[in-house]
Amino acid sequence: MSRMFHQQRYVTYSMCYNVLSVVCHLSRGTFLSLSSVRGGRSEERGSIVKGFGRGSKELGIPTANLLESVISSLPKELNTGIYYGWASLRGEVYKMVASIGWNPYYKNEKKSLEVHLIHTFPEDFYGEELKVIITGYIRPEKDFSSLDDLITEIKNDIAIAERELEEPVMIKLKNDSFFTNKTVQ
Numbered sequence: 001m002s003r004m005f006h007q008q009r010y011v012t013y014s015m016c017y018n019v020l021s022v023v024c025h026l027s028r029g030t031f032l033s034l035s036s037v038r039g040g041r042s043e044e045r046g047s048i049v050k051g052f053g054r055g056s057k058e059l060g061i062p063t064a065n066l067l068e069s070v071i072s073s074l075p076k077e078l079n080t081g082i083y084y085g086w087a088s089l090r091g092e093v094y095k096m097v098a099s100i101g102w103n104p105y106y107k108n109e110k111k112s113l114e115v116h117l118i119h120t121f122p123e124d125f126y127g128e129e130l131k132v133i134i135t136g137y138i139r140p141e142k143d144f145s146s147l148d149d150l151i152t153e154i155k156n157d158i159a160i161a162e163r164e165l166e167e168p169v170m171i172k173l174k175n176d177s178f179f180t181n182k183t184v185q
């Protein structure tokens with residue numbers, strides 16, 4: 001899969017979640033073949049859950065983990081791997097990287113969806129609304145021979161996301177109505 005989707009495939013899979021509710025929807029229905037499978041829209045309700053806490057403690061790269069029921073209801077066409085895009089929190093839109101899969105380095109037994117906002121927050125934001133639009137794919141999940149190698153790779157993912165999201169077509173998505181609408185779509 002190419003790192004940057006073809007232009008008409010840009011916005012595509014977006015989701016909104018907070019501690020009490022999760023809404024996933026396909027905003028344009030052009031991401032891979034999601035729309036044909038899910039009728040262009042998919043909504044789920046669930047909660048953000050804490051992961052194993054390794055993101056902050058071991059990696060220095062905190063992530064928000066989504067509830068298992070949300071992960072199990074993700075379209076099967078959304079392959080496991082590392083993605084990038086935009087995430088909105090408290091009215092601000094931030095660059096983000098996301099990991100979907102089993103974290104082979106940690107040999108997780110359950111699939112997870114984790115989002116890392118490329119911004120330093122002094123506190124956790126559990127319970128607050130976060131909206132996410134995935135705009136591109138970076139790579140498949142990998143195993144690593146050391147924690148340092150995993151950290152180096154994630155930092156490289158962040159650098160790729162930082163760069164790709166500067167593309168005009170990506171910046172346009174930062175202002176998508178999904179982020180500006182007050183109500184959950």
Ligand SMILES: Cc1cc2nc3c(=O)[nH]c(=O)nc-3n(C[C@H](O)[C@H](O)[C@H](O)COP(=O)(O)O)c2cc1C
Pocket residue numbers: 050051052053054055056059061063065082097098099102103104105106107114115116140141142143150153154157158
């Ligand atoms: C951008 C990004 C890329 C990642 N890539 C991998 C990977 O290739 N292999 C892997 O095992 N885990 C990968 N992870 C997942 C981390 O291992 C995970 O975030 C960490 O274990 C923290 O999980 P926790 O919050 O459940 O403790 C990635 C996470 C992010 C945010």
